[in-house]
Amino acid sequence: MLRALAVGVLVVIVGIAITVFSKAWPSFSHNGFAWFGSGGDVDTQFEAMINGPRDPANYVYHFRAWPLIWATILTSGLAVIFGMVISILAAVFVVELAPARIKRAIDPTIRLLAGVPSVVYGLIGILAIAPWVEHNFISQQRKRSVEYVVQLTGANLSVAVLILTVMIVPIMVAIIAGALESVPRSWTEGSAALGVNRWRTTWRVSLRTVRPAIVAAAVLATARALGEAIMLAMVAGSRGFSPNPLDGTTFFFEPVRPLAATIVHYVEDLNVVPVEHTLYAMAAVLLVSCALLSLAGWAAKQPMKRYGVRT
C-alpha cells in the first residue's frame, strides 16, 4: 500500500508535465520557434489577446517572449554570479574563520534569512530600497536620456538583482558550508603542517575539494531564482522591457519583468483563452528549465560521493 504512495508521487509529476504541456501547445504551435524570439512589446501583445475576438477560430496568439526570457537570464544570472562570490566567502568565514561566539549566532541567522517570505523581501524592496535607489541613482538627466523608450523608476533591474542575491545566498552558504565541514581534517592538517597559511590552505585544499558542492549550490540557486515570482513582480518594474546593455550604466536601472513574475501579473486575465495558453507556455518553459537544472544539480553532486561526502 505504501508503494501506491510512491507511485502516486510519480503520477503527480507526470500529470504536471502533461497538463502544462497540453495547455501550452496552442501558443507554441501558433508562434513556432519565434515564440522565443523578439519583436514587439510583450504588454501590447497581451492587450491584443485580451481585446481580441472571442471565437475560437480567430484567437490572437501572436507572442514574442524574448524580453521576458532576457529579463529572466539577467536577473537570475547576475544574482547567481554575485551570490556565488558572496557565499563562498561567507561559507569560508562560517566554517574556518569565525570565532565560536559568532559561529553560534550565524546558524540561526542563515536559517532566518532563508525563512523570510518573499513578500516581506518584496515589501522592503518596494517601500524602502526602490525609493532610495530612485532618489540617489536615477537623476533627471538619466531619465531624460531614455525617456522616449521607457520610464525609469526605483523598481528596476538593480534592486531586483540585489534582493534576489540576498534571497539565494543562504541556500548556497548552507550547501558550501556543509561540504567544507566534510573535508577530511587530515588534508587540511597536512597542508598546514607543510607550512601553508590558513587562507591558502582553505583556498587550495578545501575549496578545491568542494568544487562539486559549489557547482551544485549554484545550480540549485539558479533553480530558486528562476522560480521567484512574487518578489520580482513587486520590485522589478511594471513593464516587460528588455534592458539594453548599450545604454551604459542606465542598463542597470531599467525595468524588467522575468517569466515567473509575468505569470503572476497576468493571471487575473486567465479566463481569456489565448492568455491562458500563453501563460501555460511560460509555465512550460519554467518547468523544462527547472527539470534540467534539477538534473544538472544531481549530476554535479555525483563527484562528491567519491570522497564519501554525503549530500
Added chain:
Amino acid sequence: MASASPPLAPTPGTTRALAPPAGSIRPTKQRDSIGSWPLADRVAYLLCWIVGIGLCAMAGAIVLFMLVKGISYLRPSLLIEHPSASQDQATSGGFLDPIEGTLILTAVGMAIAAPLGVGLAVWMSEYQRPAWLARLVESGVEMIAGAPSVLLAMFGLALFARPALAFLSQTSAGGSVFGRSFLTAGAMMSLIALPLVVAATREALLQVPTHVREASYALGKTKATTIRKVLLPSVRPSIANGVTLGVGRIVGDTAIVVILLGATIRLEGAGGAPLLSTLRGTGGTLTSYVLFNSPAGEGNAHEKAYAAAFVLLLMVLGLNVIVMRLNASRAGSGQSIGASSRWRAMTGALPWIR
C-alpha cells in the same frame, strides 16, 4: 671559544656571541600571524570577515527594520477586526480574515502532507523495492522540491477546473468549475511541504541502527508492527522537525495563494454547510494581504502591509525557534547531530523554502 653557558657577568673583552642581546627575542605566537602573509591572502581574509559580518548585519537590519515599522503600525485591534474594502484606511478594518486564512490553509496543507510524507519516507527507507522505482521516486521528490510554486499553482488551476473535481470548490452559474478554494490550494501546498517532511523523516529513519530493527524481528514482530511501534516513535522529533519546516514554507508562500485561493480579502464561504463552506470557499492569507496592500497590489495601504508583514515575520521567527528547540532536544537525547549533518539537515530544508 665555546662555553657551556654564557657568563653571568661578562668580563670586559670577551664576546657574548652565542647569546642574543637581551630583550631582542620576541615570543613566537602559537598561531600563524596574518602579518606574515602575502598581500593577496590578507585581502581575501579580510574580505571573508567583511562578508561574514555583513551577512549577520543584513539579517539584523531586515529584522530591525520590520520591527520598527511593524511596531509603529501594528495595533491590537488590527488582529481582531475583519477587513473591509474601503478606500479610507481608518475604516478598512484589520486582518483577522487573512490570519484565519493562513491557519486554515496551513492546517489543510499539513493534514495532507504529514501522513503522505511519513508514509513515503517509510517506504523509501524500509521497503525500497523495486530498486528502479526507489531511485525514480527519490528523484521525483527532488523534482517536486525544485519546482517553482508558480508552476504548481498553474498545475492546480488546470487540474481542479475539471468537472470531476468540482466538489473541492464551487461551480459558478455558467457551469464552469471555479477551481479555487482552500481545499485546492491546500492540496498544492501539501506538495510544497512534502519534500521537507520526507527528507527529515528519511534522514532520521536511516540513522536508526539496524540492530533495533533486528531485535524487533527476533521477538517475532512483523515489519509493519516494527515500523509502527518501534521506528516511528523513535523518529518522532524528526517528524516534528520536518512538519515545522513544512509549516514555515506554507506560511511564507504567496504564489499559490494568489493564484489558487481566489485572493478575496474576506473568507467567502460556498454553500451552507458550516465547515465545508469555508473549505470550499475562497479567501486570503497574510501573504496575499501584504501583496494586496503593497504598491504592487490595489489596496495601497502601506501601514497595513507593514503590520501584516510584521505578524508574518513573527510567525516565521517563532517556527524557527521551535525548530531550534527541537534540534537542541534531539542533540541532547543522543541522536547524532554532528556539524555536517546539521548543515545537511538545513540544506535539505533550505533550497525549497520560498
